[in-house]
Amino acid sequence: MQSSSITSQYLDRYRHIADDAARAAGTLPVTGAQRRFLLARRMDPAGRPDLVPLFFAFPRGSVDPDRLRAAAGHLAALHPALRARPETLRGVPVQLLGEPDARVDRVEPRPGESAADALRRALGTWAAEGPPLRLFLAADTAGDRDVLAVVMDHAACDEASIGKVMGDLTDAYRDGLGPGDVPGTRAADELAAYREAVHLQLESEARASGQRSVAYWARRLAALRPAAGPAPAPRGGEGRAGTGAVLHRLPGAPDGARTAFPVLLDACAAAARTLYGPDRVPALGYPWGGRPAAAQPVLGCFLNTVVHPATACGLDERTVSWWDDLDHADAPFDEVVHAARTAGVPWSGRLDGLLTSEDLHRRPPLRLGDATGHETHIDGRPVQAPFAVSVSHGTDLLVRMAWDRGVVPDPVAEDAFAALLDTLRAHTLGHAPVG
Numbered sequence: 001m002q003s004s005s006i007t008s009q010y011l012d013r014y015r016h017i018a019d020d021a022a023r024a025a026g027t028l029p030v031t032g033a034q035r036r037f038l039l040a041r042r043m044d045p046a047g048r049p050d051l052v053p054l055f056f057a058f059p060r061g062s063v064d065p066d067r068l069r070a071a072a073g074h075l076a077a078l079h080p081a082l083r084a085r086p087e088t089l090r091g092v093p094v095q096l097l098g099e100p101d102a103r104v105d106r107v108e109p110r111p112g113e114s115a116a117d118a119l120r121r122a123l124g125t126w127a128a129e130g131p132p133l134r135l136f137l138a139a140d141t142a143g144d145r146d147v148l149a150v151v152m153d154h155a156a157c158d159e160a161s162i163g164k165v166m167g168d169l170t171d172a173y174r175d176g177l178g179p180g181d182v183p184g185t186r187a188a189d190e191l192a193a194y195r196e197a198v199h200l201q202l203e204s205e206a207r208a209s210g211q212r213s214v215a216y217w218a219r220r221l222a223a224l225r226p227a228a229g230p231a232p233a234p235r236g237g238e239g240r241a242g243t244g245a246v247l248h249r250l251p252g253a254p255d256g257a258r259t260a261f262p263v264l265l266d267a268c269a270a271a272a273r274t275l276y277g278p279d280r281v282p283a284l285g286y287p288w289g290g291r292p293a294a295a296q297p298v299l300g301c302f303l304n305t306v307v308h309p310a311t312a313c314g315l316d317e318r319t320v321s322w323w324d325d326l327d328h329a330d331a332p333f334d335e336v337v338h339a340a341r342t343a344g345v346p347w348s349g350r351l352d353g354l355l356t357s358e359d360l361h362r363r364p365p366l367r368l369g370d371a372t373g374h375e376t377h378i379d380g381r382p383v384q385a386p387f388a389v390s391v392s393h394g395t396d397l398l399v400r401m402a403w404d405r406g407v408v409p410d411p412v413a414e415d416a417f418a419a420l421l422d423t424l425r426a427h428t429l430g431h432a433p434v435g
Helices: 006-017 032-043 065-078 115-124 159-175 184-207 211-220 261-276 315-326 333-342 410-429
Strands: 027-029 051-059 084-089 092-097 103-107 133-140 145-153 243-250 283-288 304-309 353-359 374-376 387-393 397-404
Touching: 006 027, 006 092, 006 184, 006 333, 027 184, 032 092, 032 184, 032 304, 032 333, 051 115, 051 159, 065 103, 065 133, 065 159, 065 184, 103 115, 115 133, 115 145, 145 159, 159 353, 211 315, 211 333, 261 283, 261 315, 261 353, 261 387, 261 410, 304 315, 304 333, 387 410, 397 410
Parallel strands: 103 133, 283 353, 353 387
Antiparallel strands: 027 092, 051 145, 051 374, 084 092, 133 145, 243 397, 283 304, 387 397
């Protein structure tokens, strides 16, 4: 193992401060995935954390806010990741465990506001020092429904944990559980499992940070030519502030196509080349991995962000490269950035695009009492890259692309989304009808 790797240095520094037994009892190291999100937060001019928001529509008045508040508190008491706060001790980022805390706030739309407007406003006031799990409930003045936002700090919850949050929230609400209904032995067991998972993850990351991995990523990213600044100049007007988004449903995609991740990468690469032009090789990021095999399936932030250079190549070549990347996917993001820079790539680690993919069949629905939430989408939220694509696999293939209007003009983004859809159709749908 490379003793001078970023992960090894971090572990050495953490062990030094964790020698204080009294402090160590409530202190945990951070995973490589958490290091990335905490670094991104420090680099953001407004200090904004990356959030994981999910929105659900319920019949008006069907959600009991008090019962929901108790259920959210139960989750915070049960899962250590939801009562941990990122702190820095003697220059070392750590997780400090605190008391269970989860907020459930009723958000009242202002005159002329929709529920979506009110929820966007609530997310915009997110204070980084608060609890990592917060719920916001807003009445939809245009329809007979309430919209619930279940929001988590990404440093506490990755995509693989969303199903656990939905299932546990459903169960706690159904059974009328609150923070005081977690037995001490259960809380101790959950903490022990979480602590073990974090340490096993870091050990895996340390093993994946050796010379072989660094050399691989240095070669793999040597051709990377990230976007040097704003996207091409807008056509037909200046860009606007805020976030734009488009949504498209591709019906009837074959099951095999839904799970062909290289196809999604190829489509995102086509979008990136449309955005940035042929002279750039943008850096795309996507979450991958999971808890180590020996770890229990605890809630937390473990998924690494893998970097994919959006070169112009055929699908077969991209698929082979992707399989090779997965052999080295445990190397933490900051190690990969360092490897690229050793290859002379002038890359700060800023991603030019993000791709997430989720199989909705693996996530239980959110059911609160007798009502099942209908998942909906609310646009206009900040994105953590110039553009981000999310693909949901359910009965149909649901494809969303959001972009930062301060960087990507609307007409260029719309052209990029068209290129993405054309690539998906060509690879996955053949002549299937599109509606």
